[in-house]
Amino acid sequence: MNEFQKYLSKRVLFAIVSVLVIISFDFFLFRLMPGNPILIDYRSPALTRQQIEALSKQFGLNLPIWEQYVLFMKNTFEGNFGISIFYKQSVSSVLFPALYNSLILLLPATIIAIFLGIFTGKFAAWRRGSASDGVVTGTSMAIYSIPTFWLGGIFILIAIKTHAFPVSGMYVTGAVYSSVFAQLSDLLDHLVLPLATLTLVLFGQFTIIMRNSLIDVLQEDYINFAKSKGASDRYILNKHAVPNAELPMISIIAVNLGLTVGGAILTEVVFSWPGIGFLIYSAINARDYPILQAAFVIIAIVIVLANIIADILYSYLDPRIRYQ
Amino acid sequence: MSDEFDFWKEFKSNKKGMIGLIIVLFFAVIAIFAPIISPYNPNTTNPALFLSPPSRLHYFGTDTLGQDLFSRDIYGAQISLIVGISAGAVAIVIGLLAGLISGYLGGAVDEVIMRIVDFFIVIPALVFMIIIAALLGPSLINVIMVIGLLSWAPTARIIRSMVLSIREWPFVESAKANNAGKIYIMFRHIFPNVTSVLYGNAMLAISAAIFTQAALVFLGVGNVTSISWGGIIRDAYTSGALTAGDFSFILPPGIFIFVLIFGFIMMGFATEEIMNPRLRTIKG
Numbered sequence: 214m215n216e217f218q219k220y221l222s223k224r225v226l227f228a229i230v231s232v233l234v235i236i237s238f239d240f241f242l243f244r245l246m247p248g249n250p251i252l253i254d255y256r257s258p259a260l261t262r263q264q265i266e267a268l269s270k271q272f273g274l275n276l277p278i279w280e281q282y283v284l285f286m287k288n289t290f291e292g293n294f295g296i297s298i299f300y301k302q303s304v305s306s307v308l309f310p311a312l313y314n315s316l317i318l319l320l321p322a323t324i325i326a327i328f329l330g331i332f333t334g335k336f337a338a339w340r341r342g343s344a345s346d347g348v349v350t351g352t353s354m355a356i357y358s359i360p361t362f363w364l365g366g367i368f369i370l371i372a373i374k375t376h377a378f379p380v381s382g383m384y385v386t387g388a389v390y391s392s393v394f395a396q397l398s399d400l401l402d403h404l405v406l407p408l409a410t411l412t413l414v415l416f417g418q419f420t421i422i423m424r425n426s427l428i429d430v431l432q433e434d435y436i437n438f439a440k441s442k443g444a445s446d447r448y449i450l451n452k453h454a455v456p457n458a459e460l461p462m463i464s465i466i467a468v469n470l471g472l473t474v475g476g477a478i479l480t481e482v483v484f485s486w487p488g489i490g491f492l493i494y495s496a497i498n499a500r501d502y503p504i505l506q507a508a509f510v511i512i513a514i515v516i517v518l519a520n521i522i523a524d525i526l527y528s529y530l531d532p533r534i535r536y537q
Numbered sequence: 538m539s540d541e542f543d544f545w546k547e548f549k550s551n552k553k554g555m556i557g558l559i560i561v562l563f564f565a566v567i568a569i570f571a572p573i574i575s576p577y578n579p580n581t582t583n584p585a586l587f588l589s590p591p592s593r594l595h596y597f598g599t600d601t602l603g604q605d606l607f608s609r610d611i612y613g614a615q616i617s618l619i620v621g622i623s624a625g626a627v628a629i630v631i632g633l634l635a636g637l638i639s640g641y642l643g644g645a646v647d648e649v650i651m652r653i654v655d656f657f658i659v660i661p662a663l664v665f666m667i668i669i670a671a672l673l674g675p676s677l678i679n680v681i682m683v684i685g686l687l688s689w690a691p692t693a694r695i696i697r698s699m700v701l702s703i704r705e706w707p708f709v710e711s712a713k714a715n716n717a718g719k720i721y722i723m724f725r726h727i728f729p730n731v732t733s734v735l736y737g738n739a740m741l742a743i744s745a746a747i748f749t750q751a752a753l754v755f756l757g758v759g760n761v762t763s764i765s766w767g768g769i770i771r772d773a774y775t776s777g778a779l780t781a782g783d784f785s786f787i788l789p790p791g792i793f794i795f796v797l798i799f800g801f802i803m804m805g806f807a808t809e810e811i812m813n814p815r816l817r818t819i820k821g
Contacts, residue, residue, distance in 0.1 A: 231655075231656055231659065234656065235660065242669070242672065357802070358748075359795050360748060360751055360752070360794050360795060360798075362752060362755045363791030366773060366774060366779055367788070369779050373780060373782060471659065471660060471661040471662055471663070472663075475664070475752070479663075479752055479755070479756075482756060493664065497667065497757060498757065512661050512664050516660065520659050
C-alpha cells in the first residue's frame with residue numbers, strides 16, 4: 214500500500230466506526246430514556262392493532278435488549294426505520310422527500326455564501342490591519358452573531374408589511390400550475406427569504422475563515438519571494454495566496470458542516486420549509502420518535518460522508534497532509 | 538504571574554477586547570440588578586393588556602398574557618448568562634482535561650481521545666441537542682449539561698496541539714529529570730502555558746452556548762419555563778405579533794442575544810490576536 218491508500222483506509226475505517234457509533238447511540242438513547250418512548254408510542258391508540266403487532270415483530274420489542282439492538286442495526290442498514298406515529302406511513306417515505314427539500318435550500322445557500330466569503334475574505338486579508346479590514350471583519354463577526362431564528366422573523370415582518378415575498382412553505386397551498394415554469398417561479402418566490410437568511414448567516418462565518426486562512430498563507434516565504442520578484446499584488450493574491458488558502462478552507466467548511474446544518478434547521482422552522490429540520494421540529498411536538506430517531510441517523514451519516522469526501526479531496530490536492 | 542500581567546496590558550490596548558468586555562459587563566449588571574431595573578414583575582399577567590403596543594408605561598409593549606415585555610427582556614439576561622457561562626465552563630474543563638491528557642501522554646490514549654474528538658466535531662450538535670433535550674425534558678441543569686457535554690471537542694483539539702509543542706520544551710525535560718510525576722507536570726508546567734488560549738476558547742464557547750440555549754428554547758425544547766430571550770422570540774412567532782407587524786416584540790430580545798454574543802466573540806478574538814502574533818494587526 215502506498216501512503217495515499219493507507220491514509221484513505223484509515224479515514225474510511227473512521228467513517229464506518231463513526232456511523233456504527235451513531236446508530237448505536239441512536240438505539241440506546243431512545244430505548245433507555247425514562248418512560249421508554251418507543252414502547253409507549255407503539256402502544257399508542259393512534260395505531261391499529263395490526264400495525265402494533267407488525268411493529269412489535271419487526272423491532273422485536275419483546276426480545277432481550279441486545280437482540281433488539283442487532284435487529285435495529287439490520288433494519289437501519291436496510292433503510293427500514295419503522296412507521297411514523299404522526300404520518301402513519303413508513304418513516305423513509307416521509308424522510309427522504311424532506312431531505313431533498315432541505316438540499317434545495319442548503320446547497321445554493323452554502324455555495325453562494327462560500328463564493329461571497331472568499332471574495333470578502335480576500336479583500337480583508339490583503340488589507341490586514343487597515344480600516345477597511347476592520348469594517349469587513351467587524352461586519353462578518355456581527356453577521357455571525359445574529360441569531361438565525363430572529364433574523365428570519367425580521368424578514369417575515371418586513372415581507373408581510375410590504376407584501377414582497379411569501380413567508381412560509383415551498384409552494385402556494387393547493388396551487389395548480391399551468392406549466393413547469395409557473396411551478397418553478399412559485400418555488401423560487403418561496404425560496405427567496407429562507408435562502409437570504411441562511412446565506413447571510415453562513416456568509417459571516419466563511420469570510421472569517423477565508424481571511425484567517427489567507428493571512429496565514431501571506432506570511433509564507435514564497436509570497437515574499439513573489440513580492441521581491443516584483444509580481445503585482447493582484448497576481449500574488451490570485452495565483453499564489455488564494456489557491457493555497459482554499460485548501461484549508463475545504464476542511465474547515467467540512468468540519469463546520471454540523472453548524473451549517475444547525476443554521477438550516479432553524480431557517481426551515483422559521484419559514485415552515487418542508488425540509489428535514491422542519492420535520493424534526495414537528496416530530497418533537499407530535500412526539501413522533503421514529504421520525505426523530507431516523508432523522509438523527511440520516512443527518513449524521515450525510516455529514517460523516519461529506520467529511521470523508523472533503524478529507525480525501527484535501528489529501529489528493531495536497532499530498533503533504535498524508536505524511537503528517 | 539508576570540505573563541498574565543502583560544496579557545492584561547495588551548488586552549487593555551486592544552479595541553475589540555475592550556468593547557467586548559464593556560458589553561459583557563453591561564449585561565452582567567442588567568442580570569444582577571434585574572429586580573431593581575425592571576418596572577414590573579415579569580410574570581404578572583393582565584388580560585386587559587393583550588399584545589398592547591409600546592407605550593410610556595410598557596416600553597416594548599406586552600405579550601398575549603399582558604406581561605410587560607421590557608421587564609421580561611431584562612430578566613432574560615439572567616438565563617443567557619447562567620447557561621452560557623456554565624455550559625461554556627463544562628465544555629472548557631472537559632476540553633482542557635482531554636487535550637492535556639491526549640497531548641502529554643500520547644500513544645494509544647491520544648489516538649482514542651482524538652478519534653472521539655473527531656467524532657464530536659463532525660456530528661451535528663444542534664440535532665443531537667434537540668433530541669436529547671426533548672427526551673430529557675425541561676430543566677436548567679439538563680440544558681447546561683447537554684450543551685456543555687457536546688461542545689468540548691474543539692477546545693480539546695487546540696489544547697492538544699499546544700501541549701504537543703510545550704512538552705518538548707527544556708523546562709519540561711528538567712522537570713522529568715527531577716522525577717516529577719506526569720500529573721504534576723501536566724498541571725504545574727504545561728497548564729499555565731495554555732491558559733491564554735483557554736481564555737480565548739472559553740469566550741467562544743460561552744457565545745456558542747448562549748446562541749444554542751436560545752435556539753433550543755425557540756424550538757420548544759430545553760428550559761422553556763424560565764424567562765429567556767429565545768422564549769420571547771418564540772412567543773413573538775406564536776402570538777401573531779409578526780403578522781400584526783409588531784416590531785417591539787421580536788426586535789429587543791434578538792438584539793440582546795446578538796450584542797451579548799458579539800461581546801463574547803470580540804473578547805475571544807482579542808485574546809486570540811494577542812496570543813497569536815500572526816493575526817495581530819500591524820500598527821503604523
